[in-house]
Amino acid sequence: MTSNLANVEEYFRVNMEKKLFIKVPEQEDHDLTPATKLLEKRREMLEVENGLNQQKEEFAMKIESLAQRREELARKETQLKESLMKFDKFLKENDAKRTRAIKKSHEERKTREQKEVEILNLRENMGKLSSKKDRQLKNVDTNLAYQRYLESVLENVEEFGEVKDIIGRFDTLAATNAELLDRAREAQDRTEKDRMAFLHSTEEKNTTILNYNNDIAKLQTKLEELQFRSAKWQSECDQTMNNATQKSLLLGQIKMATNNLFNLVKSHLNNRLNTTNDTLVQLDKIQQFILDLSAITADMEGRLQGQPI
Template sequence: LCSKMPEREDDHLTPATRLLEKRREMAEVEQALAAQKEAREASSCEFQMKMESLQQRREELERKEFQLKESLLKFDKFLKENDSKKARAIKKATDEKDLQKSKDKEIDRLREDTSHLVKNRAKIQAKLEKHIMFHKYLEKVLEGAEEFHEIREIIARYDTLTATHDDLMESEIGNQEKVEKQRGDLMKYTEEKNNDILSYNNQLGGLQTRLDKAQSRAVKWESKWMHIKNTAAKKTLLLGRVKMATHNLFQLVNRHQKTRRDDVDIEDTTEQLIRVRRLLPLTLHVFVLFF
C-alpha cells in the first residue's frame, strides 16, 4: 500500500531539522562573511579567494536547501498519497466486510429455507404414507372398471364431478340468495304499495268530501243560475217590449212630423227616445189642435 520513500542524505534527521541546520550554517556563513569583510584590508587576494570559497559554499548551501524543499514536497506528496491509499484500503475493507455480512445473511436465509423444505418434505412424506391406501384402492377400482385405463383418469373424473358439484352448489346458493332478495323486494314493494293505497284512499276520501261540497255548491249555483236566467229572460222580454214600444212611438212621431227616419238606426233605442222626447210635445200640441 505504501510507495517507496524519497531518498534522503541523513536518515536519522527529519527534513525540517535538516532545513533548520542548513539555515543555521548559512547564518554562520553570513557572520563569517561579515568578519572577513572587516579584515579584507589585511589581504586582498586572500580575501578574494575566501569570498569565492564562501560564495561557492553559499551556492552549495542554497542548492542543498532547494533539494531539501524538493524533498519536503515529495515527502508531503508521499504522505497524501499514503493517506489516500489508506482511505481506499479502509473503504475496500469496509465494503468487503459489508459484503461478507450480506453473504452471511443470505446463507442464514438459505439455511432457514432449507430447514422449511426439509420439514415440508417430511410432512408430504407422512401424507404420502397416510394416503397410500387410497392409491391401492384406486388400483383395485381400475382393475374392475372398463371405462378407465389409468388412475389419473379416475382422479380427473372425480375432479370434474367435484367441480360440477361445487358449481351447482354455488349456483344453488346464488339462486337462493336471489330468491331471498326477490322475496324481500316483493315484501318491500307490497308494503310500499299498501302504503300508497292507504295514502290514495285518504286522498280519495278527501277528494270525495271536496266533491260532495262542490256538488252541494253546484246545486246552489244551479238554482241561482236558473233564477238569474229567468230574471234575465223576463228583463229581456221587457226590454224587447220597451224597444218595440219606443220604436212604434218613434215611427208615430216621425209620421206626424213628417221627418226622415233613416238617419236613426232601428236598434238605437236611446236615440229614438231622445227624438221622441224632443218631438213629443210638438206632436201633442198638433194632436190637440186637430182633435
C-alpha cells in the first residue's frame, strides 16, 4: 500500500512539472503585457489544475477499478476455494462411493458364489429326491402286489374284516418276534458276559495258583537255605560248646589253684584274711602277699649283705 502511494505521488510530481514547464518563445514574451502574461499564467494554471483534477479523477477511477478488481479477485479466490473444497469433497465422496462399490461388488460376487453353491446343492438334492421318488414309485408298484394279496386273503379268511386287521395282527406278531429276539439277544449277551467272567475268573485263579506255586518254590529254596545255615550254625554251636566246656574246665582249675594259694596265704598269715569265694579278690590278696613277701625278702637280703662275715 505504501509503495502504491509513493508511485502515485511520483506520478503527480512528474505531470505537474511537465504542465508547469511551458516554453514560450522570447519574442512573444516581450510583446505581451504583464496583465496578458498574468492571464496566460492563470490560464495555464487553470489548465494544469484541470489536468490535475482530471488525473485525480482518472486515478480515483483506477483505484476504484483496482479495488473492484481486488474484490473480484477475492471473490474469485473464495469461489475457487469453495470449488476446491467441493472438488475435494467430490473426490472423497467418489472414493467412498468407489470403496462401497468395490465392497458391494465383492459382496455380490461372494453372494453369487454362495448362490451358485446353493444351486448346485439344490440340483444335487433334486437329483437325490428324483431318485428317491423313482424308488418310492417302484416300491408302490411292488406293494400293490401285497395289497392285492391281502385283499385275496380277506376274501378267503373270515377272521379278518379289513386289511388293517391283518396289518395290525402282523405288527403284533412282528413286535412279539422283535421282543423275543431282544430277549434272546439279551440272554446271549448275559451268557457271553458270564462266559467271559468265568474265563476271566479262571485266568485270575490260574494266575493266583501260579503265583502261589512260585511263592512255594521261593519258600522251599529259602527253607533249604535256612536248613543249610541252621546245620552250619549247629555245628558252630557245638564247636563253641566244646570250647566253652574246655574253658570252663580250665577256669575251674584256675579257681581251684587260686583258692588253694589263697588258703596257703591265709594260713601263712594266721587266718588274718577274711574268707571269700571271689576269685578276683583272692588273686588280689595273693598278689599283695607276694609283693609284701618280695619286699621283705629284698630287705632281708640287703641287711644280710650289709653285715660283716
